[in-house]
Amino acid sequence: MPEALNELWFALPVRGRDLAVLLAWLAPAALAGALILRGHRAGPLVAALLWRFRWSNLLFSGLIAVSVGLGVALVAQERALRQGTAKAADKFDVILAAPGDQIRMLLAAVYLQPTDAPLLRGDVLARLQADPQVDLAAPIAFGDSFDGAPVVGSTAQFVEHLSGPLAAGRLFAREDEAVAGALASVDVGDSFTPVHGHGPAASAGETHDGVTIRVVGRMAPTGSPWDRAIVVPVENVWTVHGLANGHAPSAGDRLGPPFDPDYFPGTPAFLVRADEIWKNYAIQARYDGEGVMAFFPGSVLGRLLALLGDMREMMSLMAVATQALVAAGVLAGLVALTRLFSRRFALLRALGAPRRFVFAVVWSYAAALIGAGCAMGLAFGWIAAQVVSRIVTARTDVLVAPALGFAEAHLVAAFFSLATLLALLPAFGAYRRGVVEDLRAAA
Amino acid sequence: MRPCDGSPSRRGRAPVTAPALSARDVTVTAADGRLLLRLDRLDVAPGAALGVRGPSGAGKSTLLNALAGLLRPATGAIRWGGTDVAALGEAARDAFRRRFMGLIFQDFLLFEELSPLDNAAVGAAFAPRAERAAIRARAAALLDRLGVAAGARDVSRMSGGERQRIAVARALSGGPRVILADEPTASLDRANADLLIADLLALAREGGGTVIAVSHDPAVTMAMDRIVSVVDGVARDGDHAGAAVVAAPVAERARA
Incomplete structure (x- = not known):
């Protein structure tokens, strides 16, 4: 009974x-x-x-x-x-970062909390770009800011993944263009110069003089800290820091993937996703190991x-x-x-x-x-x-x-x-x- | 006033006959055993009006409470018709009071939060469903007859006479066979006191109900058919001390 x-x-x-x-x-x-x-x-x-x-x-x-x-x-x-x-963590299927504290990287990559993180290098990028199960591998390069809002380097695909259709404007098509988050303090058509550092470090950081970025689009609301962020092409972040821009000189003004591992300066984190859940599990299992920490933000958040x-x-x-x-x-x-x-x-x-x-x-x-x-x-x-x-x-x-x-x-x-x-x-x-x-x- | 048939009580249901009062060898004691009241014998015929007088603290209210079944005597029997209320359990005494008695108190004891009509018909709240409408209708009619507006006027701002008339309507709205009044005119001026007693007796006599009124006021006791005195806790008939007391209805006296 x-x-x-x-x-x-x-x-x-x-x-x-x-x-x-x-x-x-x-x-x-x-x-x-x-x-x-x-x-x-x-x-x-x-x-x-x-x-x-x-x-x-x-x-x-x-x-x-x-x-x-x-x-x-x-x-x-x-x-x-x-x-x-x-x-807020829903769009972040698998995060790849250098080995360390998962919670710290979760807070940094998903919730855009200021942190210093070691970089993943071109070898990881090469593996990701060659992996048939990976549908999106977007570098997330944080560390700059403007007017208190984090300026994060990534790719147009990442912006599309995060926002869906933009609320206004268009995706960036040049290194000196940006897409603002739904609640960011800049409007489409505004120009700004980013500051090195984010959060408390920003006040002591240096302005990237001579760099002017124009906002060309605005994301739809995501209900996450990314709504306050300004997303720029990751190439811009590398360039303003005096690094290679991720592409061979012969690639010209190319923006976004594929990146050239030999010209890849490194990124604190990658967002990686596959179209099927089981593939995400396979990716996490395959990449988590020596030199790379792969984790599910949702799982870390759950813990x-x-x-x-x-x-x-x-x-x-x-x-x-x-x-x-x-x-x-x-x-x-x-x-x-x-x-x-x-x-x-x-x-x-x-x-x-x-x-x-x-x-x-x-x-x-x-x-x-x-x-x-x-x-x-x-x-x-x-x-x-x-x-x-x-x-x-x-x-x-x-x-x-x-x-x-x-x-x-x-x-x-x-x-x-x-x-x-x-x-x-x-x-x-x-x-x-x-x-x-x-x-x-x-x- | 409802008819009585004299059938024996069952769980406090009245004799339904005319509830002649027959009290024998009643003593009421305090919790410490002190004697509060002794009543050797008291008989009251149906429809009679009995006045109870005596000095303060003599035991008049104790007598009334015992007759109402609010106090349980230590010894003796208090028979209303065939029902000995002294032998009933508390719930049965409550039911007996509800069905056959109406009580009036010295200081009105109205529910200040209720309208005159709701006060007069308060018994409907705990009466069987089938009786509620009749109680309310009777209360409204009584208030009308006693000259009190039944509407939602604040009873606390009414005069003492009006308030006590509401209390009379409340006592009568259940169609009682017996009305027990404890100093009903003590809070009223002479004119209002006389008017109230006249109204009370008239209404009671119309229905053939028995009235027992405790009062210091000679005008009240003199308006009754008979008087019982209570002195030092001992109740005696006003005319025949220590003897059996039988009070006859006015109508019977008139015929005699």
Whole structure:
């Protein structure tokens, strides 16, 4: 039987399973509500109490909203960051670089973080150009910048691969032309002179005097740091650094592959890709070895995120703990509030209301506060995630676009169910109070 | 007022007959065993109006609470028709009160957050579904008759007389057989107090309901058919101290 259930479970579409989990989380609250409210019409009285004490209630619900919102924002933000970084690395199938730190090269080649890296030489280029499985082998030569934006040398094929159709202009056709990223500070038609160095090193770097590059095209947005970059022909990078331009003198003004290994000055990294996934695996396996480090950026990113996953777990735990503390605080407040209401409840009992009705009023009151807090928490969490994402996107250029999904719905549903079950406590407290004593107490 | 058939109680369901009150050898004690009330014998015929008087702290409210089933006596029996409320469990006493009793309190005890109509019909919230509409209709009619606007006016800004009239409508909206009033005029001026008692007795008599009113106000007790005094926790008939008390309905007295 369990196996059959297991099969049934996995036969469901993912959304179906998510929905089932959501319903399962809500089930305890729904069941409790159905049992508690059965046969009574507590709604109008509860609504009137909620309205009469609306400011206190708003405070209670607001506290719940903040704690729920923090949890929602954390989950949504973390997922969006994961998706954004993964999407940014999506176009980078296999990276070849000199042996070293994969994470450092991942950050340099994919996320354009400033770094110094040893160069791959012509022998690697020769192997790549002769490899029938390789469909694209683009050098990625970083190290220059303009106005804070990285100026990266590569090929027109790489630009096409990264951007797809350009948003404006055309691909570069000469060494002194460039294609700007979607968010780069230069426009089509602008000219600029690159500076040696990128990031903190740029301020101390020297301007490549006498070099003027004209922007002739703009890439479509990629949701990655490449949106801020300016891509120039790799030949330009070599030339402005006084190196051979990758082609034999007899090649004239040739731009792009094939390059001549004998005139190949070297590049920190190659982006290599094949049209079929299995070939990418074969390429990675074949090239990773002596003198070359070949890796899948997606795989390295996965390991990095897994490492950060522990941090996420800890933060999630802290969020849950915060929610639990707030829920406990709110419940303590509810206990105090039910004491303030004790004369009302005693009056109901004196008028013949069964204990269960008073129980239903208290529980409904608490459930309404918790439900309102959860709903506001979802909204608050979404807003907080949007704000944080915009900051992260502005700082990293990795497009982080959070959206509310089932993960957040599960979190809120779980909190709602647990809190409404905890709300049984103040309801029991009101249930057990003496009628005559409470009628007299405040008289 | 609903009809009574005198059938025996079942889970607090009333005798449905006229719930003549017959209390015997009742004692109510505090948690520490101190005697709060002793009532040897009290009989009240259906439809009678009984005043309960006595000094403050003598046990008048305790008597009323015991008769309402809000307090459980340590000894004795309090029979309303065939039902001994002293022997019922708490849930059954709640149900008995809901179905057969209407309570009025000294300081109105209204739900400030509800409209006059919602206050008067609050019993509908915990009544069986089939009775809710009737309770609400009766509440509206009572408020109309008592001259209180049923709309959404803030009850906390109403005069004491209006508030207590809402409380009377609430007590009567469930169609009770017995009305128990604890100092119903204590918060009212003379004119409003007289008006309220007149209205209460008129409404109760129209339905043949029994009224038991605790009050310091001689005008209230004198308006009743009979008086019971409570002194130092001992309840005695006003005319026949220590003897059996039988209060007859006004109509029967008139015929006599």
